[in-house]
Amino acid sequence: TKRPWNFPPGPRGLPLVGYLPFFSSWDPQYPHEAMKKMSEVYGPVVGLFMGPSQTVISVCSHEAVKEALLNDDLNGRPYSAVALARAFGEKLGIMFVTGQFWQEQRRFTMRHLRDLGFGKTSIEDQMMGELGDLIKDIENKSQSDSERIVNFKGIFQVSVINILWAMIAGERFQRTDPKFQQLLTANELIFRSGNVVRGSIPIPAFVLKHFRFVRDFIGLKTELIEPIQKFIQETIEDHQHRNLTEEDADNFIDVYLKEMNKQKAENPSTNFTNKQLISTITDLFSAGAESTSGSIGFAIIHLIRDQQVQKKMQMELDQVCGEFFPTLNHRSSLPYTEAVLMEAQRCSSIAPLTVPHYAVKDTTIQGYTIPKDSVVMLNLDAVFKNPKYWNEPEVFRPERHLNEDGTKVIKNDHFYPFGLGKRLCLGESLARNTYFLFTAALIKKFRFEPVPNGPLPSLAPTNGFTLGYQGFKAVVTLRS
Numbered sequence: 001t002k003r004p005w006n007f008p009p010g011p012r013g014l015p016l017v018g019y020l021p022f023f024s025s026w027d028p029q030y031p032h033e034a035m036k037k038m039s040e041v042y043g044p045v046v047g048l049f050m051g052p053s054q055t056v057i058s059v060c061s062h063e064a065v066k067e068a069l070l071n072d073d074l075n076g077r078p079y080s081a082v083a084l085a086r087a088f089g090e091k092l093g094i095m096f097v098t099g100q101f102w103q104e105q106r107r108f109t110m111r112h113l114r115d116l117g118f119g120k121t122s123i124e125d126q127m128m129g130e131l132g133d134l135i136k137d138i139e140n141k142s143q144s145d146s147e148r149i150v151n152f153k154g155i156f157q158v159s160v161i162n163i164l165w166a167m168i169a170g171e172r173f174q175r176t177d178p179k180f181q182q183l184l185t186a187n188e189l190i191f192r193s194g195n196v197v198r199g200s201i202p203i204p205a206f207v208l209k210h211f212r213f214v215r216d217f218i219g220l221k222t223e224l225i226e227p228i229q230k231f232i233q234e235t236i237e238d239h240q241h242r243n244l245t246e247e248d249a250d251n252f253i254d255v256y257l258k259e260m261n262k263q264k265a266e267n268p269s270t271n272f273t274n275k276q277l278i279s280t281i282t283d284l285f286s287a288g289a290e291s292t293s294g295s296i297g298f299a300i301i302h303l304i305r306d307q308q309v310q311k312k313m314q315m316e317l318d319q320v321c322g323e324f325f326p327t328l329n330h331r332s333s334l335p336y337t338e339a340v341l342m343e344a345q346r347c348s349s350i351a352p353l354t355v356p357h358y359a360v361k362d363t364t365i366q367g368y369t370i371p372k373d374s375v376v377m378l379n380l381d382a383v384f385k386n387p388k389y390w391n392e393p394e395v396f397r398p399e400r401h402l403n404e405d406g407t408k409v410i411k412n413d414h415f416y417p418f419g420l421g422k423r424l425c426l427g428e429s430l431a432r433n434t435y436f437l438f439t440a441a442l443i444k445k446f447r448f449e450p451v452p453n454g455p456l457p458s459l460a461p462t463n464g465f466t467l468g469y470q471g472f473k474a475v476v477t478l479r480s
């Protein structure tokens with residue numbers, strides 16, 4: 001294939017398949033690492049072909065990533081098979097839609113989730129309730145084992161999703177609810193079986209229909225998505241029946257159904273439809289469950305591996321919060337805790353390539369031509385690990401986020417784990433609060449230590465559309 005004029009430098013592939021068969025030779029496991037290595041050869045902006053005509057741009061430097069995130073012509077999303085499968089084969093939801101539709105639906109969702117408690121102290125009580133249950137669960141597990149060993153696989157998900165689910169549907173789940181466990185497992189499998197680069201490439205429907213191996217290759221798991229959609233559909237139906245008598249809409253489903261009815265009366269071609277509601281909730285559910293629990297898990301792993309830092313964090317928490325649990329009001333008085341949380345997010349970036357972006361028009365990055373319909377992969381992890389901005393980037397060192405005497409957090413321009421620009425994470429405020437309250441409370445309540453004679457919990461992430469922590473075990477004891 002002929003490379004467009006002024007296309008970013010990059011490796012050439014073969015006719016028809018482009019560079020697809022060779023991409024993972026740079027790093028067989030992690031696409032974001034493969035991109036970093038390619039960048040060392042070709043520069044911060046790399047252009048290649050995946051398949052016969054699909055241009056893919058890999059971006060690895062802060063200047064180029066930031067420029068791209070702030071460029072509205074790159075605010076599109078590829079209509080990949082994986083994205084379409086999540087939404088009945090249509091362009092629905094929030095995460096994988098573009099243009100006017102995206103703006104309208106994202107604005108509506110954000111406004112109402114904010115009213116319902118996103119980023120507000122009004123849902124702190126509910127967060128504390130979930131946290132209480134989680135703590136009890138960990139305590140029971142620790143007490144029922146003679147060596148106080150607790151298995152942390154998947155342990156944070158229910159608590160995290162319950163907070164979101166209260167806002168979406170006005171209800172919560174028991175930790176042991178088998179149906180809900182199944183959905184969370186399905187969601188985790190979707191994330192883990194996907195490949196962020198391959199999964200972003202638009203592939204014609206007839207190819208997918210006829211070649212099962214192509215579906216596996218890109219990580220298309222229709223059979224896992226369907227039960228999630230079905231569950232959401234049933235929840236909506238429950239609300240529809242109830243809604244007949246209820247006046248106040250105190251959860252997202254009711255608010256959305258109200259809007260849907262209003263719009264339907266005025267505008268038959270409205271974007272507010274039942275399928276759109278299901279797809280939006282699918283997006284929120286999947287984006288919310290894996291990412292926040294993954295962040296908490298990685299923070300705990302870093303703190304098990306670095307007992308000094310754990311002790312220092314506990315000292316600060318004891319001093320500032322006394323015998324109470326840390327609250328959002330304490331947050332500004334806990335600079336060290338904040339720095340630990342930031343450093344864990346920097347070292348273990350759970351969304352290393354954001355959600356893939358897409359050029360809606362011909363545009364440029366760092367002066368290179370980016371042709372319309374290019375898939376654009378923005379490597380946040382490359383920015384967070386660049387030795388130009390971070391001294392010894394591979395070392396876990398919370399102090400790097402603090403001023404000289406450790407009394408203040410310093411904001412670093414090269415750290416934006418939730419992205420930048422108009423595609424910024426929709427759940428940022430909720431995620432930040434949950435991540436803080438949960439991690440701080442767990443560290444205040446318990447001492448986490450490595451299992452004697454066992455391996456240290458691994459920091460190597462499990463692969464997928466995002467990065468997760470591997471299941472791990474730790475000795476957990478109540479602090480007095």
Ligand code: HEM
Binds near residue numbers: 283292417418
């Ligand atoms: C620590 C936890 C989280 C991290 C690190 C994180 C990070 C991100 C990142 C990097 C993006 C992509 C930005 C881009 O494409 O440029 C994103 C998008 C998104 N996130 Fe999060 N996220 C987290 C938690 C959540 C939660 C709890 C929710 C939902 C309640 C959520 C909902 C979304 C949605 C809907 C999008 C797509 C936005 C759009 O396309 O307009 N995220 N997130």
